[in-house]
Amino acid sequence: MLIDFTSYADVSTTPGHYVLYWELKGKYNNDIAEIDNKVLVECCYVVEESLNNFYKEFRSKDGSIGALEIRVVQQGTFDSLMEFFITQGASSTQYKTPICIKSSEALAILEEKVRSRFFTDKVPFL
Numbered sequence: 001m002l003i004d005f006t007s008y009a010d011v012s013t014t015p016g017h018y019v020l021y022w023e024l025k026g027k028y029n030n031d032i033a034e035i036d037n038k039v040l041v042e043c044c045y046v047v048e049e050s051l052n053n054f055y056k057e058f059r060s061k062d063g064s065i066g067a068l069e070i071r072v073v074q075q076g077t078f079d080s081l082m083e084f085f086i087t088q089g090a091s092s093t094q095y096k097t098p099i100c101i102k103s104s105e106a107l108a109i110l111e112e113k114v115r116s117r118f119f120t121d122k123v124p125f126l
Contacts, residue, residue, distance in 0.1 A: 001025045001033075004078040006110070008101045010069070017066030020047065021101075021110050023073050035072055035116055044068050044120035053126060060123045070118045077113040084109055 003023040010019050024033035048059065048068045058065040078097055084106060086092050101107050 003075070004097050006078075006081075006097055006101050007099060008107060008110075013066060015064050015066040017069055019069045019071055021071050021073050021077075021114075023075060023078050025075065033072075033075070037116075037118070040070055040072070040116075040118040041120050044070050044118055045122045045124070048120065048124040051124070056124045056126050060126060067119045067121070071110070071114045072116045072118075073110060074113040074115055077110060080113070081106060081109050 001024065003025045005020055005022050008019045008021070010017055024035070026033045044067065047070075048056070055065065059067075081097065082090075082092075082095050085095060085098075098106075101110065
């Protein structure tokens with residue numbers, strides 16, 4: 001089960017690509033989520049298929065966007081992210097996980113907790 005997510009436009013590679021950070025929950029409260037590689041690779045493809053035609057065109061015909069990546073993070077990562085933003089002045093009662101991460105400090109929190117990375121080798125259809 002997906003607990004929380006955010007994204008990041010990674011332009012450190014050529015071509016750049018989008019990264020989704022996912023925190024997953026196991027079947028029971030404190031379980032570590034089992035990661036099925038095939039399922040997560042397929043998730044990458046399904047997410048790409050759901051994006052608009054501009055994305056698909058740049059991804060498939062143009063090649064200016066690389067394959068979408070899903071990075072699964074440890075449980076509790078998004079709690080750490082919230083704590084960081086609260087120390088930066090965000091209200092604890094109004095906090096909402098950002099859809100897109102731009103802060104290098106927030107990105108470092110996510111990166112240090114990455115458990116695994118997934119890409120698809122399939123290109124979305126136009």
